[in-house]
Structure formats: C-alpha cells, structure tokens
Amino acid sequence: MRALWQLTWTEAKLYLREPSTAFMTLIFPVFLVLIFGSVYGNDPADVDFEYGDYGFLDTFAPGLIAFVIATSSFLTLSTSLATYREQGTLRRFFVTPLRPPVIFVAEFAVYVGVTATGASLLVVIGAVGFGLAAPAAPVSLAVAFLVSTLSIMSLGVLLGSVAPTARAAEAAGMAIFFPLIFLSGAMVPRELMPDWMEQATHVLPLTHVVTLLQDLWIGDGWNLISLGVLAGFTVVAVAISVRVFRWE
Amino acid sequence: MSDADSTGGVIEVGRLRKVYGETVAVDDVSFDVRQGEIFGIVGPNGAGKTTAIECVMGLRRPDSGSVSVLGMDPWFDANQVKRRIGVQLQQAALPNRIKVGEALDLFASFYDDPADTSALLQQWGLEGRKDAAFANLSGGQKQRLFIALALVNHPELVFFDELTTGLDPQARRATWELVRDIRASGTTVVLVTHFMEEAEHLCDRVAIIDHGRIVALDSPAGLVEAMESEKRIRFTLPEPADLGWLANVEGVHRVAHENGSIAVHGSGPLLVRVATALGEHGLEPVDLSMERTTLEDVFLATTGRELRA
Ligand SMILES: Nc1ncnc2c1ncn2[C@@H]1O[C@H](COP(=O)(O)OP(=O)(O)O)[C@@H](O)[C@H]1O
Ligand SMILES: [Mg+2]
Numbered sequence: 163m164r165a166l167w168q169l170t171w172t173e174a175k176l177y178l179r180e181p182s183t184a185f186m187t188l189i190f191p192v193f194l195v196l197i198f199g200s201v202y203g204n205d206p207a208d209v210d211f212e213y214g215d216y217g218f219l220d221t222f223a224p225g226l227i228a229f230v231i232a233t234s235s236f237l238t239l240s241t242s243l244a245t246y247r248e249q250g251t252l253r254r255f256f257v258t259p260l261r262p263p264v265i266f267v268a269e270f271a272v273y274v275g276v277t278a279t280g281a282s283l284l285v286v287i288g289a290v291g292f293g294l295a296a297p298a299a300p301v302s303l304a305v306a307f308l309v310s311t312l313s314i315m316s317l318g319v320l321l322g323s324v325a326p327t328a329r330a331a332e333a334a335g336m337a338i339f340f341p342l343i344f345l346s347g348a349m350v351p352r353e354l355m356p357d358w359m360e361q362a363t364h365v366l367p368l369t370h371v372v373t374l375l376q377d378l379w380i381g382d383g384w385n386l387i388s389l390g391v392l393a394g395f396t397v398v399a400v401a402i403s404v405r406v407f408r409w410e
Numbered sequence: 411m412s413d414a415d416s417t418g419g420v421i422e423v424g425r426l427r428k429v430y431g432e433t434v435a436v437d438d439v440s441f442d443v444r445q446g447e448i449f450g451i452v453g454p455n456g457a458g459k460t461t462a463i464e465c466v467m468g469l470r471r472p473d474s475g476s477v478s479v480l481g482m483d484p485w486f487d488a489n490q491v492k493r494r495i496g497v498q499l500q501q502a503a504l505p506n507r508i509k510v511g512e513a514l515d516l517f518a519s520f521y522d523d524p525a526d527t528s529a530l531l532q533q534w535g536l537e538g539r540k541d542a543a544f545a546n547l548s549g550g551q552k553q554r555l556f557i558a559l560a561l562v563n564h565p566e567l568v569f570f571d572e573l574t575t576g577l578d579p580q581a582r583r584a585t586w587e588l589v590r591d592i593r594a595s596g597t598t599v600v601l602v603t604h605f606m607e608e609a610e611h612l613c614d615r616v617a618i619i620d621h622g623r624i625v626a627l628d629s630p631a632g633l634v635e636a637m638e639s640e641k642r643i644r645f646t647l648p649e650p651a652d653l654g655w656l657a658n659v660e661g662v663h664r665v666a667h668e669n670g671s672i673a674v675h676g677s678g679p680l681l682v683r684v685a686t687a688l689g690e691h692g693l694e695p696v697d698l699s700m701e702r703t704t705l706e707d708v709f710l711a712t713t714g715r716e717l718r719a
Contacts, residue, residue, distance in 0.1 A: 164519045165519045165520050167519075168515060168516050168519035169516060169519070172508065172512055172515075172516050175512070176505055176507055176508060179507040180507065245505075246505070249502070249503040249504075249505075250499060250501045250502030250503055251502065251503065251504060251505060253469065253499055253501070253502050254497075254499055254502040254504070254559075256469060257467055257468070257469055257492060257495070257497040257499070258492055258517065258520040258521070258563075259489055259492045259493050259520055259521065260520045409469075
C-alpha cells in the first residue's frame with residue numbers, strides 16, 4: 163500500500179516536470195476552447211446541424227475531452243512505459259518486491275488524474291468564458307469519462323508494451339493520435355463528413371468515446387453500442403498487453 | 411571467517427545453462443558463494459557474466475541447472491529472495507527527472523523494514539545532492555546512488571554488475587573502499603567486473619568466465635600463484651629489429667609485441683638469458699624489467715587471449 167502511494171505520488175511529480183507532455187493534456191485544450199469559443203461562440207442558431215438547444219461549444223466539448231484522453235494515452239502513457247522499459251527502470255523494479263499490478267495501478271491513477279484535470283479545466287473555462295451548457299447527466303458523464311479513459315489508456319498501454327523502443331512508441335503514438343482525433347469527431351464534427359467516411363469512423367475507438375460523452379452531455383442517455391465497443395477494446399487490449407508485456 | 415556456520419553457501423549454482431536463440435550465453439556454470447565474502451565474476455565483455463548473475467537474482471529463468479539463493483529458489487520463491495537481496499544492474503537508469511531523495515524514498519517504500527534514507531544519503535555522500543535530478547548527477551554520484559538503492563532493504567547479499575565501469579581511476583578506487591565497507595558490515599557481495607585489477611584488489615575469490623564457462627576459480631593469490639612458474643619480462647627497443655630468434659632462447663615460452671614494447675613469457679633465469687641474448691645480437695633495450703604476475707596474466711593463460719581487445 164505504501165509502495166502504491168509512493169509510486170503514484172512520485173509518478174505524478176515526474177509527469178508535471180515534463181513540460182511538453184503536460185502542455186498537450188492540460189494547456190492546449192484550454193487554448194482550443196478559447197479559440198473556438200471566440201470564433202464560433204455557443205449560440206444554438208449558429209449550428210449547421212440539428213442539436214436542439216445546444217450551441218457549437220456544447221457539441222464540441224465532449225470531442226475536446228476525447229482529445230485530452232487521446233493525448234495522455236497515445237502521446238505520453240505509451241512513450242513513458244516504453245522509456246521505462248528501454249532504460250531498464252522496469253528491470254530495476256523487477257528485482258524488488260514491487261508487484262507489476264502496483265505499477266499499473268499507479269500509472270493509471272496518475273494518468274486518469276491528469277486527464278480528469280485537463281478535461282475539467284476546459285469545461286470550466288468553456289462554462290465561464292462562453293456559456294458552455296452544463297451536462298444533462300453529470301454523474302453518468304463522469305462514469306462514461308472514466309470508462310472511456312480506461313479503455314483508450316489500455317490501448318496506450320498495449321502500444322507501450324509492443325513498441326520495441328521509446329522512439330518507436332513515440333512515432334507510432336503520433337501516427338495513431340493525429341488521424342484518430344480528426345476522424346473520430348473529436349476535432350471535426352462527424353456530421354460534416356461525407357456519408358462513407360462517417361460510416362467508416364465507427365471502427366475507431368475514439369469515435370465511441372465522442373459519441374458516448376456527447377449523448378450524455380445533451381441528454382440522449384447511454385449509447386450502449388459505444389459502451390460495448392469501448393468495453394470490447396479494453397478487454398482485448400488488456401488481454402494482449404498481459405501476454406506481450408516484457409520487462410526489457 | 412571465524413565462525414564455522416559462516417562458511418555456508420549463500421549462493422549455490424549447479425550446471426547453470428542459459429541460451430538466447432543461437433547464442434549459448436552461460437554453459438555448465440557451477441559455483442558457491444560463501445557467507446561474508448566478496449565473490450568476483452570476471453571475464454571479457456560478452457562472456458556471460460551478467461546473464462549468469464541475472465539468473466541467480468531471479469531476473470531470468472535458466473534453461474537448465476540449479477540455483478539456490480539464501481536457501482531458496484530465486485525463480486519460484488522470487489518474492490522472498492527479492493526482499494533479502496540488493497541489486498545494482500549493469501543496464502538500469504532511473505527517470506531523468508527523479509530526484510535523489512525521491513528515488514531512495516520510492517525504493518524504501520517497496521520493503522517492509524527499510525533503512526533510514528537520510529542516513530543512507532549521508533553515508534554515501536549524497537546528502538548535498540538530495541534534490542538533484544538523476545540526469546544531473548556525475549557518473550560517480552549515480553553509482554553511489556545505485557549502491558544506496560541496493561542497500562535500502564538491509565540486504566544479506568548484494569550484487570554489483572560493472573559497478574565501476576565508466577568511472578575515472580580515482581572514483582573507481584573510492585568505490586572499492588565503499589564495497590569493502592559493505593562487506594565489513596557483514597553483507598555478502600557478488601561483484602561482476604571486466605577489470606581484472608578490480609577483482610584482484612577486492613575479491614576473496616574469483617571465478618573467471620569466458621565464452622559462458624568458468625575457466626578458473628580460486629582466490630586471486632591462489633590463481634596468481636598457480637601461474638608463478640611462468641615469469642614475464644618486458645623491454646622496448648630504440649628502433650625496430652627482427653626478433654624472430656627470441657622465441658628460440660632457452661626458457662622462453664612466448665613472445666608478444668604490445669604497443670611498441672616486447673613481452674617475453676618463460677621460465678627459469680629468464681631475465682639473464684634474455685639480456686644476454688639481446689647483447690649477443692647487438693641490441694640495447696631501453697628498459698628491461700621483470701613484471702609481476704597479475705590476474706590479467708592468469709586470464710591470458712587460461713583463455714589464450716587478451717582480456718581487453
Ligand atoms: N537479452 C539478450 N538477448 C540475446 N542475447 C543476449 C541477451 N543478453 C545477452 N546476450 C548475449 O549473451 C552473451 C552474454 O552476454 P552477457 O551475459 O551480457 O555478458 P557479459 O555480462 O559477460 O558481458 C553475449 O553474446 C550477448 O550478446
Ligand atoms: Mg555484463
């Protein structure tokens with residue numbers, strides 16, 4: 163227990179000392195809210211597609227939260243895991259009584275915490291600055307956020323487990339991250355996509371994060387298909403990670 | 411070693427073998443490490459030293475053979491063994507931005523009854539670097555931190571793998587003193603090194619490994635003694651000359667040319683014979699001296715090649 167606490171606390175401090183990674187998750191999404199809020203505002207009359215009484219920012223915020231989840235999963239968590247392996251930190255841990263689950267729980271705790279902070283920041287700035295609507299189902303939304311984060315992070319762990327080097331993890335993370343955020347509806351509303359493209363984006367896990375969060379935000383309730391897909395991705399990613407994970 | 415009980419095997423390795431794909435890294439290696447000694451494992455890079463001790467500490471699973479550490483199997487009783495050993499690995503860095511004090515506190519939290527970390531910092535001369543990031547430490551400071559981390563659980567047995575590689579000669583000698591201090595406190599030490607000099611200065615007993623096999627195992631003095639029948643003299647000539655005849659001088663076993671100087675290995679009154687023969691050939695060596703036999707020579711004799719290529 164003491165090991166879990168000490169490792170979590172140390173990892174959290176190390177995370178905050180790495181400015182480039184903290185920027186993408188904590189600061190950049192706030193910039194996006196400021197820019198998009200200023201350019202498009204949040205007036206329901208300005209939205210091209212039908213979302214009832216919701217404005218642009220209301221429909222955009224869940225996408226930005228998905229963006230935050232994707233940054234911590236594919237730009238930092240996977241690279242950090244691969245770096246620890248490459249530099250031998252994991253090997254050093256392995257010759258102590260520290261058990262692997264403790265390492266994973268600590269890592270998840272830190273990255274979930276950071277992701278939640280990044281998401282809260284952008285929501286608060288959006289609400290205060292641009293009248294972002296409060297989510298229709300806040301508790302369900304929080305649960306969905308947690309499920310989504312664990313699901314996408316398990317894919318980040320999988321990437322960190324299979325990548326041969328930290329550089330490979332970083333490059334692959336970028337190659338996954340950028341198409342993902344633009345195709346999943348996190349940055350570009352899928353309503354604006356041609357039909358075939360919109361259909362194709364259903365294979366992307368992040369699409370289901372956006373859908374799940376968006377539906378709960380605007381009061382459409384749980385999208386069970388998206389929830390099921392995310393659960394499926396989690397189970398598969400964890401099962402493969404456990405098999406392929408190496409200390410070195 | 412006064413007490414009869416204290417000669418028990420802290421480590422017992424029997425016919426250990428480990429293969430990586432096509433490479434046989436460790437082949438039929440057997441040795442015992444006794445309570446309270448500094449046991450050296452020496453050999454050139456790639457000899458299989460790291461693989462052998464990583465099997466002993468439970469980091470790798472051997473393909474065959476038996477390993478017992480503190481009376482337990484390091485693979486099946488991994489948790490018990492890991493609680494009681496301390497380790498400095500050859501390849502293991504900490505995160506760049508972790509601070510010295512944080513690293514010690516973190517590792518201390520992994521054990522039930524850890525040492526006082528501020529006392530450890532003091533003892534290893536790191537109290538002034540407590541808030542320094544790992545990446546900003548000098549090579550010697552990093553090694554001292556790794557030693558402190560290896561001792562954080564009051565281990566009965568510590569492993570040091572290439573502890574002084576990359577250190578300058580002064581820091582290396584300072585580190586030897588630290589290792590002696592650890593042994594003096596009753597901890598058994600397994601020291602892996604590719605520096606024969608280090609093993610000769612520090613170890614009570616040394617196993618020489620080459621190509622995954624133990625080629626000699628004894629105290630440094632015992633190994634050298636077994637060699638002393640062979641002597642070595644060394645000289646330099648002011649200008650190059652054909653020395654083909656030297657090998658035929660009585661008592662000469664072998665002639666080696668090393669960076670401009672000539673080493674003659676042989677037995678009997680070697681110095682007189684070689685000096686006389688040089689004079690007869692009209693050659694005046696610049697310096698001509700008899701050299702002490704070292705572990706390096708033992709290595710050369712047992713493996714037939716230079717340690718440092
Ligand atoms: N993880 C590994 N995978 C494949 N080959 C390895 C691995 N580790 C070491 N080897 C090979 O095994 C042999 C012994 O290596 P090692 O035990 O590191 O020797 P030493 O510590 O004496 O330098 C070398 O040929 C090395 O290339
Ligand atoms: Mg080695």
